[in-house]
Amino acid sequence: MSEKSFYEFISNGVPGPEQKVNADNAIMPARKLAFSRFRELGLPTLKTEEWRYTNIQRYLKDAFTLAQEEEGTVTAAQISTAGIPHLDSYRIVLVNGRLQTDLSQIPANGKVTISKISDAAGNTQLQAWFDKHPHLQSQPFAALNAALFADGLFIEVSANASLDKPLHIIHTYTASANAFIQPRHLVLLHKSATLEIIESSLGLNDTAITFVNTVTEVVLEENAELWHYNLQSTIKNSRHLSHTSTTQKADSRYHHFNFTLPAAEMTRNNLSVALTGSNTETNLHGLYLATGQQHVDNHTFVDHLVANCNSNELYKGVLLDNANGVFTGKIHVHQDAQKTNAFQQNNNLLMSEKANINSQPQLEIYADDVKCSHGFTVGRFSDEALFYLRSRGIGEEAAKSLLVNAFAFDITDQVHIPALQDFLAEKIRQYVAGAINN
Amino acid sequence: MRNSNEIIDDIANREYEFGFTTNIETEMAPVGLNEETIRFISAKKEEPEWMLQWRLKGFQAFKKMQFPKWQHFEMPELDLQKLSYYAAPKQKKKLNSLDEVDPELLATFEKLGIPINEQKTLAGVAVDVVFDSVSVATTYREKLKELGIIFCSFGEAVRTYPELVQKYLGTVVPHSDNIFAALNAAVFSDGSFVYIPKGVRCPMELSTYFRINAENTGQFERTLIIADDNAYVSYLEGCTAPMRDENQLHAAVVEIVALDHAEVKYSTVQNWYPGDKDGKGGIYNFVTKRGICKGNSSKISWTQVETGSAITWKYPSVILQGDDAEGEFYSVAVTRNKQIADTGTKIYHLGRNTRSRIISKGISAGHSDNTYRGLVQVGPRAANARNFTQCDSLLIGDRCGAHTFPYIESRNSTATVEHEATTSKIGEDQIFYLNQRGIETEKAVALIVNGYAQEVLNQLPMEFAVEARKLLSITLEGSVG
Numbered sequence: 001m002s003e004k005s006f007y008e009f010i011s012n013g014v015p016g017p018e019q020k021v022n023a024d025n026a027i028m029p030a031r032k033l034a035f036s037r038f039r040e041l042g043l044p045t046l047k048t049e050e051w052r053y054t055n056i057q058r059y060l061k062d063a064f065t066l067a068q069e070e071e072g073t074v075t076a077a078q079i080s081t082a083g084i085p086h087l088d089s090y091r092i093v094l095v096n097g098r099l100q101t102d103l104s105q106i107p108a109n110g111k112v113t114i115s116k117i118s119d120a121a122g123n124t125q126l127q128a129w130f131d132k133h134p135h136l137q138s139q140p141f142a143a144l145n146a147a148l149f150a151d152g153l154f155i156e157v158s159a160n161a162s163l164d165k166p167l168h169i170i171h172t173y174t175a176s177a178n179a180f181i182q183p184r185h186l187v188l189l190h191k192s193a194t195l196e197i198i199e200s201s202l203g204l205n206d207t208a209i210t211f212v213n214t215v216t217e218v219v220l221e222e223n224a225e226l227w228h229y230n231l232q233s234t235i236k237n238s239r240h241l242s243h244t245s246t247t248q249k250a251d252s253r254y255h256h257f258n259f260t261l262p263a264a265e266m267t268r269n270n271l272s273v274a275l276t277g278s279n280t281e282t283n284l285h286g287l288y289l290a291t292g293q294q295h296v297d298n299h300t301f302v303d304h305l306v307a308n309c310n311s312n313e314l315y316k317g318v319l320l321d322n323a324n325g326v327f328t329g330k331i332h333v334h335q336d337a338q339k340t341n342a343f344q345q346n347n348n349l350l351m352s353e354k355a356n357i358n359s360q361p362q363l364e365i366y367a368d369d370v371k372c373s374h375g376f377t378v379g380r381f382s383d384e385a386l387f388y389l390r391s392r393g394i395g396e397e398a399a400k401s402l403l404v405n406a407f408a409f410d411i412t413d414q415v416h417i418p419a420l421q422d423f424l425a426e427k428i429r430q431y432v433a434g435a436i437n438n
Numbered sequence: 439m440r441n442s443n444e445i446i447d448d449i450a451n452r453e454y455e456f457g458f459t460t461n462i463e464t465e466m467a468p469v470g471l472n473e474e475t476i477r478f479i480s481a482k483k484e485e486p487e488w489m490l491q492w493r494l495k496g497f498q499a500f501k502k503m504q505f506p507k508w509q510h511f512e513m514p515e516l517d518l519q520k521l522s523y524y525a526a527p528k529q530k531k532k533l534n535s536l537d538e539v540d541p542e543l544l545a546t547f548e549k550l551g552i553p554i555n556e557q558k559t560l561a562g563v564a565v566d567v568v569f570d571s572v573s574v575a576t577t578y579r580e581k582l583k584e585l586g587i588i589f590c591s592f593g594e595a596v597r598t599y600p601e602l603v604q605k606y607l608g609t610v611v612p613h614s615d616n617i618f619a620a621l622n623a624a625v626f627s628d629g630s631f632v633y634i635p636k637g638v639r640c641p642m643e644l645s646t647y648f649r650i651n652a653e654n655t656g657q658f659e660r661t662l663i664i665a666d667d668n669a670y671v672s673y674l675e676g677c678t679a680p681m682r683d684e685n686q687l688h689a690a691v692v693e694i695v696a697l698d699h700a701e702v703k704y705s706t707v708q709n710w711y712p713g714d715k716d717g718k719g720g721i722y723n724f725v726t727k728r729g730i731c732k733g734n735s736s737k738i739s740w741t742q743v744e745t746g747s748a749i750t751w752k753y754p755s756v757i758l759q760g761d762d763a764e765g766e767f768y769s770v771a772v773t774r775n776k777q778i779a780d781t782g783t784k785i786y787h788l789g790r791n792t793r794s795r796i797i798s799k800g801i802s803a804g805h806s807d808n809t810y811r812g813l814v815q816v817g818p819r820a821a822n823a824r825n826f827t828q829c830d831s832l833l834i835g836d837r838c839g840a841h842t843f844p845y846i847e848s849r850n851s852t853a854t855v856e857h858e859a860t861t862s863k864i865g866e867d868q869i870f871y872l873n874q875r876g877i878e879t880e881k882a883v884a885l886i887v888n889g890y891a892q893e894v895l896n897q898l899p900m901e902f903a904v905e906a907r908k909l910l911s912i913t914l915e916g917s918v919g
Contacts, residue, residue, distance in 0.1 A: 049508055335836065350851035353818075361857065363842040368833035368863040376857040378848045 006180060006211075007060035010144065011043050014066070017147045026121040030131050034146030041140040053326040053358040054297045059239045059266045064180035064211055066148065074172050074204060079103055082170045082202040087419040089168035089198065096173055097183025097214070098151045111161035112195075113154070117184055120154040125188055129219050133245035135272035135301055136215070142243045142270075145215045149184035152214075157193035159221075166196035166227075166417065173212060173238065174204040185216045189224035189252075196227040198420065203234035215243045220252035222277065228254070229420065232269075233261035233427070243270045250277025257415060258315075260288040260296050261427055267294070272301040275337075278308040286315035287411040289404075289428060290323035290355075291435050297326035302344075304337040313344040316411055318404055318428075319355035320435040330362040331372060338367050344374040349381060349407055351400075351435070381407065401432040469522050473497065476624050479524050483593050483628075486600060492613065496623025499614035506617070509751060510809045510841060511778045514722065521687065523625040523658070582640075588633040589644055592660055595631035602633055606664055610693040610728045610757075618689040619726040622658045626691070629659035634669035634700075643899050645674040661692040665700035667733065672703040674902055686711075688747075690725045698733030698760070703741070705898050707906050710746035715804075717776030720748025727754035731763035734789070739766040741897040743906040744779060753811065755784035758792035758820075765794040768894040772910065773806035773838070782812035782829075782844075787820040787853065796827040799891050803834035809841040816853040823853040831861040832890060834883075884911040 017031040044051040074095050083091075092114060093103040099116045106114050113120075120126050136142040153169070173181055189195055203210065220226055232240060248254055260267050273282050288296045302311045317325045331342045348357045361374040381403045389399035405412075405428055412428075415421045468475070476497055480490040505513055582589050588599060595603050613623035630646045646661070665671055675692075688710065696702050704727075713720025723746075729738035740754040750773075756765030767783035785794040794814065802808035810829045831840035842859040864886050872882035887910055888895070895903050 338836070348848075350848065350853075353851050355851060356847070356849040358848075359844075359846040361842075361844060361859070363831075363859060363861055364839070365831070365833070365841060365861050366839045368836045368838070370833075371862060373858065373860040374842070375859075376844070376846055377855065378846070379854040380851055 005061045006064040007043065007057050010060075014148070026127060027130055030127075031147050034131055034143045035148070037137070038140055038143035038147055041138070041143060043140055050299065050328075054266070054268055054295065056241075056268070059211065062178055062209055064178045064209070065175070066180050074100070074103070074174065076103060078202070078204060079170060079172070082172070082200060084168070084198070084200070084419055084423045086422070087166075087168065087198075087417070089166045090163065092153070092167055092169045094153065094169065094171050094183065096150065096175070096179075096181050097171075099153060107163055107167075109161075109163070111158045112163055113156040114167075115154050117152040117154045117186060123154070123156075125156065126154055126186060129186060129188065129217060129247075131217075133217055133247060133272070134274055135245050135270075135303070136217075136243060139243060139270065141213050141241055142215050142245075145182045145184055145213055145243070149182040149215070152184035152186075154185070155187045155195075155197075157189045157195050157224075159190040160192045161190075162194040163196070166198050169197060169199045171199065171201040172204055173201070173210045173234070175208055175210060176205070178209045178211075180211045180213065183212070183214045185214070187216065187218045187226070189220050189226055191221045192223040193221070194225040196229075196417070198229045198231070198417070200231040201234045203238050207237075209237045209239070211239045211241070213241045216245070218244065218246040218254070220246065220248045220254055222249045223251040224249075225253040226255070227416070229257045229259070229415070229417075231259045231261070232264065232267055233259075234264050236263050236265065238264045239266040240264050241266075241268045244272070246273045248273060248275050248277065248280045248282065251279050252277065253281045255283045255414075256285065257411070258284075258286040258288075258298065259424060260286075260290070260298070262289070262291045262294060262431055265294065266297075268297040268299070270299045270301075272303065273311070274303045274305060275309045275311070276305055278306045280309045282309070282311040283414070284311070284313040284315075285411050285414050287317075287408050288315070288325060289318045289320075289408075289431055290325060291320045291431060293322050293324075295324045295326075298328070300329045302331050302342060304331070304333040304340045304342060306334075306336060307338045307340070309337065310341045311343070314410060315346045316408060317346070317348040317357065318351060318407065318432075319348065319357060320351045320432070322352070322354040324355070325357040326359070327357070328360040328362070329374070330364065331374070333365045333367050333370055333372060335366045338369045340367065340370040340372065342370070342372045346374075346376045347407075348378040349404065350378060351380070351404075397433050397436050400436055401429045404428060404432045470519050471521070471523060471625070475523050479625060479627065482524065483596075485593075485596055488600075488604065489596050492607065493624050493626075496613035496620050500617060500620035500624055503614075503617040503620055509780050510811070510843070511749065511780060511807060514749070516687065516722070518621070518687075524627055585638050585641070586635040587638060587640055588631065590631055592626070592629040592631050592662065595662075599631070599633070602664070603631070603662070606662060606693070606695055608693075610695060610730050611691050611726050615726060618724045619691055622660060622689050622691045622726070626658045626660040629661045629690070631661075632663040632671060632673065634665045634671045636666045637668045638666075639669070640671040643672050643674050645676070657686070657688045657690065659690045661690070663692075663694045663702055663704070665694075665696045665702045665736075667698040667700060669697075670701045672899060673705070674899060675704070675706045676709070676902070676905075686720075687722045688725065692725070692727040692754075694729030694738055696729065696731050696733060696736035696738050699735045700733060701737040701739075702729065703739045704729070704754075705902055706740075706742040706744075707898075707902055707909065708742065708744045708746050708750070709909060712746050712775065712777050713748040715775045717748065717805075720777075721746065723747035723750045723752065725752040727752060728757070729755070729765075730757040731760050731765060731789075731792075733763075734760040735762045736760050737764040737766075739768075739897070740783065741768040741894065742770070742781075743894070743898070743902075743909065744769070744771040744781060745909045747779075748777060750777075750779040750781055753782050753784050753813075755786070756794065757786045757788065758794065759788045761789040762791045763789055764792070766897075767794075767796045767798070768897045769798045770801070770891045770894045770906070770910070771799070771808055772801045772803075773808045774803040775806060776804070777806040779807070780809040780811060782810045784813040785815070785825065787814075787816045787823040787825070790819065790821045791823070792820055793824045794826075796825070796829075797893050798827075798829040799894055800829070800831040800840055801834065801887060801890075802831070802838040802840050805837050807839040807841070809843065810859070811843045811845075813845040814847070814855055814857070816848040816850050816855060818849045820850050821852045823850060823855075825853075825855045827855075827857040829857075829859040830890070831859070832887070833861065833863045887911075
């Protein structure tokens with residue numbers, strides 16, 4: 001691969017999916033379609049409204065290898081460091097998007113399928129849903145992913161089925177040189193199925209830069225319920241761009257949690273939920289805690305296409321050091337989506353003079369019998385609260401960490417797995433303490 | 439009580455009340471836009487060379503620019519070569535009193551209900567009438583002169599107070615700010631100029647009435663308001679336009695400069711022709727309004743009631759440069775039929791302890807689209823900056839849209855910025871409650887809407903508040919279905 005900027009390489013020279021010799025021929029037409037879409041959309045610049053606060057060019061200016069076939073390796077010992085204490089779960093390990101069956105505990109109850117997406121290419125359900133989410137159609141990086149992704153997970157839960165414990169998916173990334181890694185996942189819950197997923201990531205090398213461009217599609221059939229936790233914390237030198245696109249049919253429930261913790265250099269999450277059936281419930285919770293030079297950008301989009309749906313969104317940010325936060329949340333209520341209840345809130349805590357936040361909470365509403373609102377705040381924690389704690393003999397570091405934990409409580413309290421809750425509280429304490437001591 | 443469908447039909451078919459044209463001979467510039475047009479306008483207005491050069495600079499900037507694409511509506515096809523850029527009522531005689539004004543012109547104002555005739559109407563309003571962009575009659579000049587206040591047409595200011603105009607022109611809205619501002623810089627026909635000297639509190643409301651009369655003309659007026667140290671002024675602007683099938687472009691520029699401890703209050707009631715119920719005709723109101731709080735503890739306050747225009751597209755802004763400066767934006771925007779409003783404000787917090795408050799109330803009915811778009815930016819120097827924003831939208835009918843697109847950028851950890859927005863319709867329980875008290879639905883809606891917009895209407899000077907209330911009920915009564 002050439003030494004020129006990767007941004008230039010993918011805008012001009014990247015070869016199409018035809019070059020790829022792989023087992024997933026059944027989805028090759030979809031890949032080709034996505035590739036021509038990618039060519040049409042072009043890469044975003046700062047003038048692109050959706051990217052005005054994230055200069056993606058800057059994060060793509062290095063030379064990357066477009067990782068497609070490389071097989072990285074990890075050891076069980078390395079994986080054990082990525083565990084969440086006291087968490088009882090089925091562990092699924094992926095290396096650069098590839099499922100490692102030897103390191104994973106795949107539940108064998110016959111109702112839940114977990115396989116490589118490339119192995120499932122013949123699955124008609126996969127073909128029916130692959131790259132179909134309406135929001136993905138306008139996203140250049142999602143199109144690039146669909147065209148050239150290496151591999152990923154396919155999870156299918158049969159009707160009325162569920163698992164006795166959550167799935168803990170550990171994404172590990174390893175490469176000897178700068179790599180652009182594109183995993184692709186699809187999660188499909190059939191009628192009345194339920195599932196809990198915890199995703200976390202582990203970076204194994206800090207010499208080379210990894211750029212991860214991942215797409216996860218989620219489909220919830222009637223009355224299905226998914227708890228979806230995403231923990232983003234890896235080593236430095238990594239850049240994360242993700243699309244999570246969910247389609248919800250009638251009576252389904254989707255609870256999504258996004259925790260962005262140090263220290264990926266850049267994180268951009270695009271979360272979109274299309275509500276295609278009525279009486280659904282959507283809860284989107286996000287907490288971003290950024291330190292150093294981190295840039296954290298959360299874009300969320302809730303698309304109310306039909307009547308009688310409820311959506312509730314709460315994103316909170318704690319920005320330390322020179323961190324840069326971006327939040328863009330959009331609620332779109334279509335003309336037929338009467339009786340919609342849609343709420344959105346974004347609160348931010350700026351903990352240092354150099355930290356900053358750009359926020360765009362948006363409402364786009366075409367139906368009249370609805371209740372929609374959004375709120376935004378930014379500020380410091382109250383000096384009085386800090387003084388109160390100090391006057392009770394609590395040290396500055398402990399007091400600040402207590403206040404940040406209290407600020408984050410609205411989010412962490414919604415987590416319904418105690419081990420995960422404790423893990424997050426401890427992480428927040430560590431990062432705040434680290435930033436204060438600097 | 440009439441049934442609601444009848445009421446809706448009635449409203450939908452209501453004629454634009456101010457749709458009459460006045461038969462005054464107008465002097466028009468040849469159709470089209472080029473350097474010649476600009477020289478023609480400049481020559482007609484007997485402008486000095488520096489003014490012409492500034493216009494040409496604006497034209498150069500304009501040629502390089504393109505129409506923006508980010509707005510939340512379909513940009514109409516605008517052929518700027520098909521407009522005439524100058525239309526002045528043909529009468530060049532200097533006027534000293536109202537008796538000398540063309541009676542037909544006065545009759546027009548009579549119909550509009552402008553208090554130009556001070557004996558008959560509310561006292562205390564000095565009106566600078568801009569009729570197709572040329573200032574026709576200015577009242578109360580003498581009284582204001584005694585206090586050292588300058589309130590005259592822009593053209594006159596260029597001739598009489600060139601040093602003031604040169605010092606401030608384009609300092610708030612540069613000639614290359616945006617395509618419409620650049621166009622205005624190149625071809626502006628006239629406008630108002632206000633200068634309040636140090637320590638003077640302007641004893642009356644200053645008022646300009648804009649009215650677009652001639653066909654195929656764009657209205658390009660330019661207003662410059664300067665409040666020197668410790669000065670205060672309240673300025674009113676009202677607009678109407680006669681009915682025309684073709685769309686007319688209105689691309690005005692307003693610049694406000696507030697120096698130390700000065701305060702400027704700018705109120706607008708905009709009632710341009712909105713087009714008919716199929717969205718045919720109407721005014722494109724693409725205006726650039728911006729004020730700068732240059733001095734410490736200065737204050738600029740925008741209040742707007744927007745009920746007219748086919749498309750209203752403007753963001754009155756405040757740059758809070760001085761420490762302890764304060765900016766306010768109060769807005770009521772009503773859209774119905776196929777009207778479009780994409781409006782809001784931009785507040786730039788640059789100085790320490792700066793404060794701003796934004797209250798926006800959108801009401802959309804029929805097939806209209808009403809968008810609030812606003813920016814609150816806190817710079818790194820703006821310690822303890824404070825902003826509060828509230829945007830509420832009210833939907834009447836299920837074929838309209840209400841949107842909120844705020845942009846918030848905070849670069850200072852000591853700043854506190856809050857934004858909240860809600861969207862809802864008029865509650866059936868509220869209507870029921872009022873019905874039950876013997877108030878018919880039509881009046882109940884007017885009452886609820888008036889209550890909803892109260893916070894903004896309260897900011898208007900008394901005479902305007904009365905008119906605005908009337909406009910609101912005319913626009914909306916019976917729209918409930």
